[in-house]
Amino acid sequence: MIDLALAPGLRTALAELLLTMADDEFVSGFTDSEWTGIAPLLEEDVAISSISQDELGHARALYQLLATVLADGRDEDALAYDREPDAFRHARLLDHPRGDWADTIARRFLYELADEARLASIGDGYPPLTELVGKLRREERYHRMHLVAWIERLAHGGTEPRERLVAALAAVGPDAATVFTPLADEPSLLEARILTRPLAAAEAAWRADLTGILVPLGLPVPPAVTPTTDGRTGHSDSFRWLWGEFTSVRRSEAGATW
Amino acid sequence: MVIAAPPRPGAGARAIDGATIMGALNEVPDPEIPGVSIVELGMIGAVDVRPDEIAVELLPTFVGCPALEVIRDAIANRLAGLGRTVRVDVSFATPWSSDRISPAGREKLRAAGFAPPAPVRPGRLLPMLDAAAAPVACPYCGSLRTTLENAFGPTQCRSIRHCADCRQPFEAFKPI
Numbered sequence: 001m002i003d004l005a006l007a008p009g010l011r012t013a014l015a016e017l018l019l020t021m022a023d024d025e026f027v028s029g030f031t032d033s034e035w036t037g038i039a040p041l042l043e044e045d046v047a048i049s050s051i052s053q054d055e056l057g058h059a060r061a062l063y064q065l066l067a068t069v070l071a072d073g074r075d076e077d078a079l080a081y082d083r084e085p086d087a088f089r090h091a092r093l094l095d096h097p098r099g100d101w102a103d104t105i106a107r108r109f110l111y112e113l114a115d116e117a118r119l120a121s122i123g124d125g126y127p128p129l130t131e132l133v134g135k136l137r138r139e140e141r142y143h144r145m146h147l148v149a150w151i152e153r154l155a156h157g158g159t160e161p162r163e164r165l166v167a168a169l170a171a172v173g174p175d176a177a178t179v180f181t182p183l184a185d186e187p188s189l190l191e192a193r194i195l196t197r198p199l200a201a202a203e204a205a206w207r208a209d210l211t212g213i214l215v216p217l218g219l220p221v222p223p224a225v226t227p228t229t230d231g232r233t234g235h236s237d238s239f240r241w242l243w244g245e246f247t248s249v250r251r252s253e254a255g256a257t258w
Numbered sequence: 259m260v261i262a263a264p265p266r267p268g269a270g271a272r273a274i275d276g277a278t279i280m281g282a283l284n285e286v287p288d289p290e291i292p293g294v295s296i297v298e299l300g301m302i303g304a305v306d307v308r309p310d311e312i313a314v315e316l317l318p319t320f321v322g323c324p325a326l327e328v329i330r331d332a333i334a335n336r337l338a339g340l341g342r343t344v345r346v347d348v349s350f351a352t353p354w355s356s357d358r359i360s361p362a363g364r365e366k367l368r369a370a371g372f373a374p375p376a377p378v379r380p381g382r383l384l385p386m387l388d389a390a391a392a393p394v395a396c397p398y399c400g401s402l403r404t405t406l407e408n409a410f411g412p413t414q415c416r417s418i419r420h421c422a423d424c425r426q427p428f429e430a431f432k433p434i
Contacts, residue, residue: 043418046408046410047408047410049410050410050413053414054320054322055322056322057320057321057323058321060321061350131350132321134350134353135318135321135350135353138353138355138434139414139434141434142434146409146410
């Protein structure tokens with residue numbers, strides 16, 4: 001058995017990393033699951049539903065890992081459903097509502113590539129996370145492929161699709177880098193090789209990746225903004241409504257087994 | 259003269275080894291494709307048989323596979339009655355890949371109407387998009403004139419293709 005003992009400070013730092021990753025996957029997955037049944041094409045209905053299901057599954061695995069790190073008696077369902085809205089730590093990019101199809105494609109494209117850059121920054125310092133991330137990266141390849149295909153399709157889709165995509169990128173772009181909001185104790189995570197590079201370096205890699213896709217299509221690259229520490233707090237009314245939705249069943253009967 | 263002593267009756271008397279366990283697990287079907295077993299799909303990692311416990315390492319095909327709990331229960335049920343505690347550990351230590359599906363598993367998938375996945379092999383990002391390198395045969399007529407309709411399908415592990423010869427849509431396992 002591998003010794004997974006963590007110093008208290010490192011435990012706190014790891015828990016914050018896991019919480020941000022899990023909340024990002026959970027909120028983005030739940031938001032886009034709203035397309036099930038109403039996506040623009042039947043094939044796309046299947047695709048976006050499958051991607052959302054992947055993200056919710058990733059969130060579940062990350063919350064399970066977080067539960068073992070916190071060891072405070074909460075399981076993955078308690079972590080997902082029993083927190084108040086202000087306790088969520090997803091990035092402000094994912095606070096945006098589902099919106100129309102262009103909004104969804106712009107937001108999810110920016111997020112998928114950001115998530116990929118973050119997953120590529122996870123080192124071998126905490127084996128359970130390293131192993132899970134190895135599996136997640138295989139699955140996320142399909143998401144990237146799908147979102148890049150949609151960006152190209154809307155960019156080449158004539159006047160209205162292109163205009164709507166440009167407007168959507170402009171609306172969510174300024175919040176895109178909030179996925180890389182600095183963690184409270186990145187130095188400890190770097191020293192323990194749980195992270196291999198600061199999130200600021202992951203952001204630079206993400207920006208280069210985005211630029212390589214958006215610039216040839218003549219699309220705007222999200223502006224570089226000064227890193228803020230509040231990119232994962234102070235959530236929108238849109239998220240508060242979503243929280244009411246995704247906790248409604250759980251809140252309806254405390255402690256019930258469904 | 260050697261007289262074989264009879265085994266002590268009750269729990270733990272029978273010789274149980276890893277092969278016995280794998281044989282039993284090979285009778286546990288995939289909940290969504292009953293014609294193929296979880297062993298043939300490559301979902302079983304290590305099996306550890308101890309005097310008081312059988313530990314089974316279960317490798318999920320996809321992290322969010324909703325059938326995982328059903329499979330976990332089916333494993334526990336199949337191994338119950340061997341006189342030992344059964345422990346099923348979901349593990350990502352060896353990430354499940356579609357390359358783990360056995361030759362028998364691939365044939366059973368095909369017979370059930372699911373095209374088996376192209377080999378992933380190291381370095382190939384998305385072989386399903388590389389039709390020249392990895393043609394996918396129609397599971398109904400064998401034609402190689404098939405096209406990808408949707409990289410996503412009714413479950414996380416499947417995609418949707420179409421056969422130009424028998425004009426059937428069919429599902430194909432995702433290479434991953």
